[in-house]
Amino acid sequence: xxxxxxxxxxxxxPSETLSLSCTVSGGSIDTYYWSWIRQPPGKGxxxxxxxxxxxxxxxxxSFKGRVTIxxxxxxxxxxxxxxxVTAADTAVYYCARASSGHYxxxxxxxxxxxxxxxxxxxxxxxxxxxx
Amino acid sequence: xxxxxxxxxxxxxxxxxxxxxxxxxxxSINFYVNWYQQKPGKAPKLLIYAASNLQTEVxxxxxxxxxGTDFALTISSLQPEDFATYYCQQSYSAPPWTFGQGTxxxxx
Numbered sequence: 001x002x003x004x005x006x007x008x009x010x011x012x013x014p015s016e017t018l019s020l021s022c023t024v025s026g027g028s029i030d031t032y033y034w035s036w037i038r039q040p041p042g043k044g045x046x047x048x049x050x051x052x053x054x055x056x057x058x059x060x061x062s063f064k065g066r067v068t069i070x071x072x073x074x075x076x077x078x079x080x081x082x083x084x085v086t087a088a089d090t091a092v093y094y095c096a097r098a099s100s101g102h103y104x105x106x107x108x109x110x111x112x113x114x115x116x117x118x119x120x121x122x123x124x125x126x127x128x129x130x131x
Numbered sequence: 132x133x134x135x136x137x138x139x140x141x142x143x144x145x146x147x148x149x150x151x152x153x154x155x156x157x158x159s160i161n162f163y164v165n166w167y168q169q170k171p172g173k174a175p176k177l178l179i180y181a182a183s184n185l186q187t188e189v190x191x192x193x194x195x196x197x198x199g200t201d202f203a204l205t206i207s208s209l210q211p212e213d214f215a216t217y218y219c220q221q222s223y224s225a226p227p228w229t230f231g232q233g234t235x236x237x238x239x
């Protein structure tokens with residue numbers, strides 16, 4: 001059974017870079033997307049971005065280029081880097097596996113519609129931005 | 132960005148009640164909606180994917196429906212362990228994937 005575990009410093013100073021890792025155990029990162037999501041205290045969920053196991057990425061534009069998600073050299077770790085942090089970046093940060101499926105249909109030729117869902121989550125790690 | 136609007140934001144219900152939470156997308160998203168349950172201090176848990184597919188080991192009292200812009204999560208008979216916050220999420224268009232603001236289900 002796949003398990004995810006986030007790790008990183010619980011306290012980061014304003015303007016510095018937040019760096020977190022997500023260790024994947026009990027399975028391979030291959031064929032999946034790996035997402036980061038955060039939740040500020042008392043608020044809802046915000047998707048940060050994802051990386052496909054091959055290395056392609058997709059980020060939430062609201063982070064304005066501050067985000068980098070990468071696959072670790074050990075191939076069982078996913079990393080998150082968020083630069084120039086402010087107090088607004090204080091949150092619980094989750095990593096999650098995104099699985100996919102598809103429906104096929106005919107439209108001139110046979111096509112596939114892919115859907116994605118986050119089916120395995122880490123327990124989350126709390127990051128506070130404060131001097 | 133596609134906005135996901137849940138209603139209500141909170142509700143009070145009794146054990147055994149039938150509960151429905153709705154989610155409206157700001158544009159048509161076919162069937163690309165997932166539903167999650169989150170309990171205090173815990174990570175979200177996937178309940179329903181692609182609008183109506185029950186995730187493995189999720190009780191059958193949970194069901195999802197809808198397509199296009201309007202979606203619903205229904206709990207047919209509310210159990211004590213179902214008191215939590217529920218989120219819808221669209222995966223039709225990225226970036227970004229977006230969540231609804233959440234619906235808190237409380238004990239009446």
